[in-house]
Amino acid sequence: MLVIKNLKASIDGKTIIKGISLEVKPGEIHAIMGPNGSGKSTLAAVLAGREFAEVTEGTVTYFGKNLLEMAPEDRAKEGIFLGFQYPIEIPGVSMVNFMKTAVNEQRKHRGLEPLSASDFLKMMREKKELVEIDSKLANRSVNEGFSGGEKKKNEIFQMAMLEPKLAILDETDSGLDIDALRIVANGVNKLKRPDNSVIVITHYQRLLDYIIPDVVHVLYDGRIVKTAGKELALELEEKGYDWIKKDVGENNLK
Amino acid sequence: MEKDQDKIINDVTSGEYKYGFYSDIETERIPKGLNEDIIRTISRKKGEPDWLLEFRLKSFRHWQTMKMPGWANLKIPPINYQDIIYYAAPKQKASAENLDDIDPELKKTFDKLGIPLEEQKHLTGVAVDAVMDSVSVKTTFKEILAESGIIFCSFSDAVKEYPDLVKRYMGTVVPYTDNFFATLNSAVFSDGSFCYIPKGVRCPMELLTYFRINSANTGQFERTLLVADEESYVSYLEGCTAPMRDENQLHAAIVEIIVENNAEVKYSTVQNWYPGDKEGKGGIFNFVTKRGLCRGENSKISWTQIETGSAITWKYPSCILRGDNSTGEFYSVAVTNHHQQADTGTKMIHIGKNTKSTIVSKGISAGQGQNSYRGLVKVLKNATGARNFSQCDSLLLGDKCGAHTFPYIEVDNQTAIVEHEATTSKIGEDQIFYCNQRGISTEDAVGLIVNGYAREVINKLPMEFAVEAQKLLQISLEGSVG
Ligand SMILES: Nc1ncnc2c1ncn2[C@@H]1O[C@H](COP(=O)(O)OP(=O)(O)OP(=O)(O)O)[C@@H](O)[C@H]1O
Numbered sequence: 001m002l003v004i005k006n007l008k009a010s011i012d013g014k015t016i017i018k019g020i021s022l023e024v025k026p027g028e029i030h031a032i033m034g035p036n037g038s039g040k041s042t043l044a045a046v047l048a049g050r051e052f053a054e055v056t057e058g059t060v061t062y063f064g065k066n067l068l069e070m071a072p073e074d075r076a077k078e079g080i081f082l083g084f085q086y087p088i089e090i091p092g093v094s095m096v097n098f099m100k101t102a103v104n105e106q107r108k109h110r111g112l113e114p115l116s117a118s119d120f121l122k123m124m125r126e127k128k129e130l131v132e133i134d135s136k137l138a139n140r141s142v143n144e145g146f147s148g149g150e151k152k153k154n155e156i157f158q159m160a161m162l163e164p165k166l167a168i169l170d171e172t173d174s175g176l177d178i179d180a181l182r183i184v185a186n187g188v189n190k191l192k193r194p195d196n197s198v199i200v201i202t203h204y205q206r207l208l209d210y211i212i213p214d215v216v217h218v219l220y221d222g223r224i225v226k227t228a229g230k231e232l233a234l235e236l237e238e239k240g241y242d243w244i245k246k247d248v249g250e251n252n253l254k
Numbered sequence: 255m256e257k258d259q260d261k262i263i264n265d266v267t268s269g270e271y272k273y274g275f276y277s278d279i280e281t282e283r284i285p286k287g288l289n290e291d292i293i294r295t296i297s298r299k300k301g302e303p304d305w306l307l308e309f310r311l312k313s314f315r316h317w318q319t320m321k322m323p324g325w326a327n328l329k330i331p332p333i334n335y336q337d338i339i340y341y342a343a344p345k346q347k348a349s350a351e352n353l354d355d356i357d358p359e360l361k362k363t364f365d366k367l368g369i370p371l372e373e374q375k376h377l378t379g380v381a382v383d384a385v386m387d388s389v390s391v392k393t394t395f396k397e398i399l400a401e402s403g404i405i406f407c408s409f410s411d412a413v414k415e416y417p418d419l420v421k422r423y424m425g426t427v428v429p430y431t432d433n434f435f436a437t438l439n440s441a442v443f444s445d446g447s448f449c450y451i452p453k454g455v456r457c458p459m460e461l462l463t464y465f466r467i468n469s470a471n472t473g474q475f476e477r478t479l480l481v482a483d484e485e486s487y488v489s490y491l492e493g494c495t496a497p498m499r500d501e502n503q504l505h506a507a508i509v510e511i512i513v514e515n516n517a518e519v520k521y522s523t524v525q526n527w528y529p530g531d532k533e534g535k536g537g538i539f540n541f542v543t544k545r546g547l548c549r550g551e552n553s554k555i556s557w558t559q560i561e562t563g564s565a566i567t568w569k570y571p572s573c574i575l576r577g578d579n580s581t582g583e584f585y586s587v588a589v590t591n592h593h594q595q596a597d598t599g600t601k602m603i604h605i606g607k608n609t610k611s612t613i614v615s616k617g618i619s620a621g622q623g624q625n626s627y628r629g630l631v632k633v634l635k636n637a638t639g640a641r642n643f644s645q646c647d648s649l650l651l652g653d654k655c656g657a658h659t660f661p662y663i664e665v666d667n668q669t670a671i672v673e674h675e676a677t678t679s680k681i682g683e684d685q686i687f688y689c690n691q692r693g694i695s696t697e698d699a700v701g702l703i704v705n706g707y708a709r710e711v712i713n714k715l716p717m718e719f720a721v722e723a724q725k726l727l728q729i730s731l732e733g734s735v736g
């Protein structure tokens with residue numbers, strides 16, 4: 001569904017993504033790990049269409065279409081969901097209103113009638129249960145005054161509401177206590193269908209105990225420097241990134 | 255002439271301003287210009303008693319000694335007061351008690367504005383006084399309201415039917431010498447609404463006055479007088495629109511409110527006069543004096559305003575808190591987009607003991623709009639225990655617009671507590687992107703974010719008005735981002 005070829009992107013003239021190629025097939029779960037500042041969030045931002053990162057080279061196709069030409073809202077309507085590393089607060093805008101607008105925009109895109117208020121509230125209730133989010137959170141303004149963990153849970157709740165084809169979860173596990181981690185991971189698993197895919201960006205192996213990836217990539221200095229099965233995550237947990245950095249260094253010398 | 259006008263309107267109608275149409279209604283106009291003869295003509299047309307004509311003439315003579323105020327943070331082009339028509343009235347049989355007597359074109363106009371004149375068609379629970387140019391064309395539910403002793407009628411009818419009440423209260427809160435525009439209004443005012451809620455009565459309906467400017471080259475100078483007697487309550491609403499024109503039109507109104515012991519008046523405005531086009535051509539000059547007197551103990555006045563229209567707004571709905579324990583509130587959202595300018599705020603004058611006031615002002619500037627909050631909190635010597643809380647927020651969309659705050663605080667009593675908070679923020683790109691990422695377009699995202707920002711004020715409006723106001727905020731900011 002998603003094919004990235006030799007993608008390069010820069011911020012303020014500085015190259016951050018330095019040539020990434022990656023293919024995600026329907027139903028796959030990919031994990032992306034890598035040290036701080038290596039470009040994981042930037043990659044996610046480029047895929048979601050955030051303008052501050054400028055694509056300088058390469059292509060991204062999504063279901064055969066040129067993703068890079070699509071407006072961010074159209075990408076969302078075509079089923080791309082980004083779970084933000086730092087979810088944004090929108091004071092005064094209720095979650096209900098926000099989600100209703102989003103859900104109905106996406107329905108419109110698919111040629112469906114907007115949901116009635118009662119159907120919508122019913123859907124909210126069901127999804128809240130599914131992801132075990134506190135009812136009260138959904139009655140407040142979007143992320144306003146939410147704790148770090150609550151914000152992350154709220155991202156998963158939105159994912160449940162929007163049922164994306166490709167979810168990119170950027171460190172949705174950081175800042176979560178053990179129970180919340182389980183809730184978030186269970187949520188992702190419950191939402192998993194055979195044909196939708198997930199990219200999880202994480203620093204911790206423990207999330208991958210719950211969400212079992214098909215592939216693990218290591219992103220380092222704007223490049224994918226290693227790709228392997230789920231056992232790679234364990235290895236990283238044990239040994240850190242130094243051995244990979246060394247490998248890369250040696251390769252670069254050649 | 256009329257044809258040309260239609261063409262102009264069609265040309266400038268780019269979808270943003272929904273109410274910019276002109277109705278081809280047979281209208282009686284007096285000649286342009288302002289002098290004592292014109293004032294006598296207006297008074298005669300309205301069949302007024304001598305004392306009112308005298309009031310007008312006295313005002314006019316005083317006005318001639320005055321200069322237009324220059325202190326507001328506004329660029330106002332020169333106004334030629336001799337180039338304005340001061341009276342224009344749809345031709346119809348005088349005071350249409352019977353709906354069949356109303357020009358069908360007039361009915362259609364108000365239908366189009368969402369303000370049907372037929373009672374059965376109307377939103378339940380709202381009585382309407384519909385004013386077109388210089389006259390009131392219909393007041394609905396008069397009879398039902400009369401059953402509880404409530405008077406709700408046009409100002410002209412009030413002068414004829416309740417001259418004593420009008421004489422007793424008119425000009426007591428906004429004297430004819432008050433300021434340039436109020437004095438002008440006192441000389442040439444045409445219609446508006448009059449409302450009296452008797453002792454102990456809770457008005458069972460919302461009262462709405464809808465002002466429509468239709469005729470070209472005319473100014474609208476309405477006058478509204480609201481009296482809430484002891485232990486009474488009323489929620490009063492005001493809406494206004496005008497056709498799109500290349501010329502500027504002047505709207506200079508007066509609203510006076512008097513509230514007795516334990517009574518409460520809630521006054522809500524959704525101001526949507528034509529704001530002018532994107533280049534700043536045309537639009538209404540909205541120079542309005544609104545003031546309420548909390549005369550009784552425990553009395554309360556609450557102003558809520560959503561100001562999205564007008565090329566220039568100059569408006570400070572104020573409260574004189576004379577009764578002990580009286581309360582004044584001012585909740586405002588003012589939007590300026592394109593070349594609109596607004597200088598708006600309030601005055602809270604604490605005279606009585608333990609008087610309280612709250613000010614919440616939310617300015618939104620987009621395009622090259624300039625938005626100023628100007629507010630005075632004054633605590634007099636005897637106002638022991640007075641309290642004020644003010645919060646003035648400004649939201650900027652883009653970097654060509656401006657937001658300014660001018661808070662004035664004068665305190666003459668040691669026990670008073672006056673708090674002022676102000677913030678200025680920009681609409682965040684990250685907020686817009688967050689919405690985009692959920693499938694919401696930038697335009698809709700701006701609408702959502704702005705409505706969220708203004709929610710505290712919008713929540714003060716009655717339900718139907720709140721929905722309307724939300725849509726209006728979104729529409730008035732269309733094309734301001736991206
Ligand atoms: N808006 C920005 N302006 C300037 N530099 C930026 C911006 N966003 C990211 N960067 C830089 O790009 C590089 C990659 O950042 P990115 O956020 O993608 O890293 P990351 O892999 O997600 O790191 P972390 O694990 O800490 O979340 C960093 O050096 C960062 O400072």
Ligand SMILES: [Mg+2]
Pocket residue numbers: 040041042085170171
């Ligand atoms: Mg990151």
